[in-house]
Amino acid sequence: MAVDAANTKFVPRGRIGKGRLRWGLFFLAPWFIGFLAFQLLPIVFTFFLSFTDYNATKEFAPENFNFVGLNNYSRLFSDPQLGESLGVTLRFTAIAVPLGLIVPLLFAVLVNSKHLFAPNIFRTLFFLPTVIPVVAGVLVFQGVLNPQSGWINLLLKVFGLEGPRWLSDPAWVLPALNLLGLWGIGNAMLIYLGALQSVPTEIYEASVLDGANAFQRFINITIPMISPVIFYNVTLGVITSFQYFVAALLIGGRNGDPQGATLFYNLHFYRQAFVFNDMGYASVLALFLFAIVMVLTTFMFTFLQRNIYYASTDI
Amino acid sequence: MATIDQTQLAKATKSNSKARGMLKRDIVPTILVTLLGTVLMLVFLLPLGYMIATAFKSEAQLSAQNAPLYPAKSSTFSYQGQDLPLYNVPTSDGTKQWALVKGFREDADFVDPSNVQKGVFNWKGRYRTLDPVYEFSPTFDNFTTAWSDVDFALLFRNTFFIAVISTIGTLISCIMVAYGFARFRIPGKNILFIILISTVVLPPQATIIPLYILFAKIGWTGTWLPLLVPAFFANAYDVFLLRQYLLGIPKELDEAAMVDGANPLTTLIRVIIPQAIPAITAVTLFHFFFAWNDYFQPLVYLAGKEDLFPISVGIAKFVGTYSTHPTRAMATAVLTMILPALLFFFAQRQFMQGVVATGVDK
Amino acid sequence: MKLKKQLFPILAIMGLLLLQVLYACGDPTATSVPTTAATTAAAATTTAAAATTTAAAATTAVATTAAATTTTAAAATTTVVATTTAAPAVPTVPTTVVVAGEGCASGSAKLTWYIGLGAGADADVIVKEKAWAANFNKTQTDACLSLQVVHNPESYDTLKAQIAAGNGPDIVGPVGKAGRASFQGAWADISPLATASGFDLSKYDPALIDFTKDEGVLVGIPFALFPSMLFYNKALFDEAKLPYPPHKVGEQYQGKDWTNETFTALAQKLTVDAKGNDATDPNFDAKNIKQFGFFEGPTDSRGIATNFGGGLPYDPANPKAAKIPDNWRQAFTWYYNSVWKTHISPNDDYQNSDLLKKGNTFDSGNVAMQDSHTWYKCCFDVKKLNWDIAVIPTVNGKTTAKLHGDTFAILKQSKNQAAAFKVLSKMVVDKDLYQIYGGMPAIPADRAEFFTTLNASIGANKVDWNVASEMLKYPDLPNHESWLPNIIKANDAFAKFRKLLDQTPNLNIDQEIDKLQSTLDALFKAAT
Secondary structure: OOOOHHHHHHOOHHHHHHHHHHHHHHHHHHHHHHHHHHHHHHHHHHHHHOOEOOEOOOOOOHHHOOEOOOHHHHHHHHOHHHHHHHHHHHHHHHHHHHHHHHHHHHHHHHHHOOOOOOHHHHHHHHHHHHHOOHHHHHHHHHHHOOOOOOHHHHHHHHOOOOOOOOOOOOOOHHHHHHHHHHHOOHHHHHHHHHHHHOOOHHHHHHHHHOOOOHHHHHHHHHHHHOHHHHHHHHHHHHHHHHOOOHHHHHHHOOOOOOOOOOOOHHHHHHHHHHHOOEHHHHHHHHHHHHHHHHHHHHHHHHHHHHHOOOOOOOO | OOOOOHHHHHHHHHOHHHHHHHHHHHHHHHHHHHHHHHHHHHHHOHHHHHHHHHHOOOHHHHOOOOOOOOOEEEOEEEEOOEEEEEEEEEEOOEEEEEEEEEEOOOEEEEEOOOOHHHOOEEEEOOHHHOEEOEEEOOOOHHHHHHHHHOOHHHHHHHHHHHHHHHHHHHHHHHHHHHHHHHHOOOOOHHHHHHHHHHOOOOOHHHHHHHHHHHHHHOOOOOOOHHHHHHHHHOOHHHHHHHHHHHHOOOHHHHHHHHHOOOOHHHHHHHHHHHHOHHHHHHHHHHHHHHHHHOOHHHHHHOOOOHHHOOHHHHOHHHEOOOOEOHHHHHHHHHHHHHHHHHHHHHHHHHHHHHHHHHHHHO | OHHHHHHHHHHHHHHHHHHHHHHHHOOHHHHHHHHHHHHHHHHOOOOHHHHHHHHHHHHHHHHHHHHHHHOOOOOOOHHHHHHHHHOOOOOOOHHHHOOOOOOOOOOOEEEEEEEOOOOOOOHHHHHHHHHHHHHHHHHOOOEEEEEEEOOHHHHHHHHHHHHHHOOOOOEEEEEOHHHHHOOOOOEOOHHHHHHHHOOOHHHOOHHHHHHOEEOOEEOOOOOEEEEEEEEEEHHHHHHOOOOOOOOOOOOEEOOEEOEHHHHHHHHHHOOEEOOOOEOOOOOOOHHHEEEEEEEEOOOOHHHHHHOOOOOOOEEOOEEEEEOOOHHHHHHHHHHHHHHHOOOOOOOHHHHOOHHHHHHOOHHHOOEEEEEEEHHHHHOOOOOOOOEEEEOOOEEOOEOOOOEEOOEEEEEOOOOOHHHHHHHHHHHOOOHHHHHHHOOEEOOHHHHHHHHHHHHOOOOOOOOOOHHHHHHOOOOOOOOOOOOOOOHHHHHHHHHHHHHHHHHOOOOOHHHHHHHHHHHHHHHHHHOO
16 A cells, blocks of 8 residues: 555654544544444444344343354255345345446436536436335325336337236246335436536546547546546445345245245344244354355455545555 | 536636537537436426316316316306306307206206397207316415315414424534544444434334333423424434444545644634535435424423424314315415425525535536 | 535534524423433433433433323423423424323323234324323323334234333233244233133133133133125126125025035126126136126135134144145135136236225225225215125035134233233223224123214215124134144134135146145144
């Protein structure tokens, strides 16, 4: 990592180094405190529970659970739904992440275009679905995707096509959930929009003089300049896809209907914890997900981040 | 106006004739881009259209056969004190509008509004296949019912309060932490950052029981504290976003301030924050809407405290388990959406103009 | 300065928001807690200890404001009066805190009543429950009830969190066997409580007492019975010029015995497509159905099965070996065909379509007959629809009408079980609660009055309640919610199976029943 060159230039390094460390810790303090108070506890608690047979219908008190050693962990190897639920999650993620990367970027480019008339209205309307509570959003999609009365299949009928049975056909329910996910891209769009607008205009002007066309400019200037937020969106896209749950629960119910096609990993966890009251094994599942996502995140931070352009190089 | 790019304006002033040419040349792309945007938007907002149309429909229309997709009511004819629905009936003299007195499977009793003296007569055929006469007529009943059944004033106030306080907390803490991560050399910083990210990895459903136990033990359940206090201690999503953004701001800017003798806090306030306005806007809006829509947490922590409910929990009872009222549910959803939508509209106008202006100044 | 220009919008919006907050603060009842909380948090006195003190302070603040707003204006300081009068523009709604403790006798036991696991969390019912509790608190001084109504889908998780933290409610209900099974082992044994308070359980039918036991433990006092029957839409029968279905067991329909076959044929005539063809017509278009002859109300597949006779999915001599009884196989096959072959029942897509009001099927007016329990009167417009009730048809010469018997239970962890039992013993004989939940009183003598009052609430409809009394004589024994080994997972499998039947065309139904049996077999064998 590069030496903090700027500081050495002006002041003797030792003193300011200590001072800056103190400042740095000062700025991180809110998180340190919050981490200890609200975030470490659930993690430790989950870890603790994973060695017990605690059942969620009793008060969490020493007389109400036993230690079972690694029993809960060994169950991972004999759980047929583990693989099934990981499969559902991976299939969903494989579509959701690229979709969540590209579509909001295109929307952001569109609403950032100087050629768009009344961009405020477009921005607001594209963002609008994001402010709809997820419960209501699912209700809307159940209506729109209904094969009998939903507008999407009625629209397809106009073109002489028979629309799929979206939410009751195991082959179509994941695409339907991906569609639902697309509806909430307002946040990602806004992040890209902010990034696009902070690309200094003079860089574009220079490249126009160099004869680059719009597409080349987009690839060679815009993408590198906004790569930090692309990295952000990809990383969080992966994490949130692995955690995907609420909409699936609302659409597929507690059983992952139709026929287990919406049995996401987190639904599997939820069923163990809250439907079957098996907190011990549920904690193992939570920790397993934790491990998977941590490996992925560390991987992304180690390898992907190398390709990110940061104007301030010190990371 | 934000529609005209500032750089274009600046150039336009240089030479009038040249500017006129450029503006004319801009019309075609403007039309094309706007057209593309409109088409995309129509597809994108199809579900929203369904939502709004349903909110303005009567429950009777929703489940009626052959009813139009837009909010409407069937045209009626008043006969002997009864409002009878009108149907387009094909007859040998062309299509007639008759009023249905009583329908059966293979025949129906009608009256002819243009020949009432004839009285009720029987018609052979299936009235179900006839085209009913509808007129566009949105009903506001769903909204008034929702409004009177739910104490919206209280729910809005609660939600607003929770959202504003927790957003302020999030902004202060996340800007600080992100600045710490983006600009300071701290031993093991990368590992710390991954630990920060890891705090969102554990599914919320896994943390609810330990957190509930914690908050119950310290007496916070049944109050807003579990929703407000954690917001003041930063969260990974927003810190990560802000950190990414701050890393994109050239270091020379803060170094210049440092040379002028500013300490890191004043540098943050005077230099970094103004540069990071787009990201701060984004975080403000995200957190505000997150708090606005947050459902499961307030539901669990505020169980039984109806006077403290935010809107998301307050309206849940309309999505009944056995007795759904789809039109009312949609109306309620529309009502909850209006305020955030307006807020977004004005916020993005303010902020985006500010941002474009900076772009020019640079 | 440039800087100022950039900061301005942020400050402006923040200011605007703060103004709103201040405005909100004008209302003392709603905001006293968070204001204190916010100030402390903003001041970043961050330790948990400090925050706890604030919480305590905040609660006192609420207590004071509550006292100030209720009555004793004389005791309230002038400042409080000033703030209350200064905000007349904000509509305060004092009645939302119906039962938060004020108005209770000082020595009364504070009890929490948790609603949501079964019926009772829908908007229309909540109002009545609140009124009932407020009235209850006024009329006696022993106990003071406060309500926790939690939206049904989340109510299980919420209650589990509360139990884990040891601050669960005292009374829970109404809740049925299936709902209680989710909290296996969490319920208090009622028998010793009854003995201690001298409550006479022997006045109840022993069969009914048995019905209220979970795994041998009495978890409640019998409250109400909810027999099932056919709700039918008279207008749709009139339109088809068909006579109404029988109101007595043994009565014929159009010269035929009221068997399941007669019923199916009738339901087919009442199933109509967009062109007006009924389901017996060769041109009938199953993709465009506009009216359904029948809907099996909300129940899992075990509920569907016991319509063909009560039973257990295992050999009573060996509960570890699953065996789906033959009449259950018939029931599953008949139901599956009713969705996909005879088309009299809506499939999952139709159930959730606008046509059937997204699952509020009977209320849509497009379902001719629906099999549901007496509590179903909660869920459709009993005044607007033109409806009545009829008996369930016979299967293999036998009538079976599945039965619900929801009641109220006491949590084991309640710190005040004796007081909770006292309240419970009053609740289970309360005439208003029978009406609120639509349950036939467990004590036969109270039933006549129950139906008279019920009739007053259904508008111009003349409903033949004798049908309900008649159906009570044909319960499903063993009941469709009765105990099974590994019950939570077994119930889960039965719920899944109904969805499978509703959602999937072209199934080999025999094979699917075999699969269900082997799933159950594995669950039973894994039971401890």
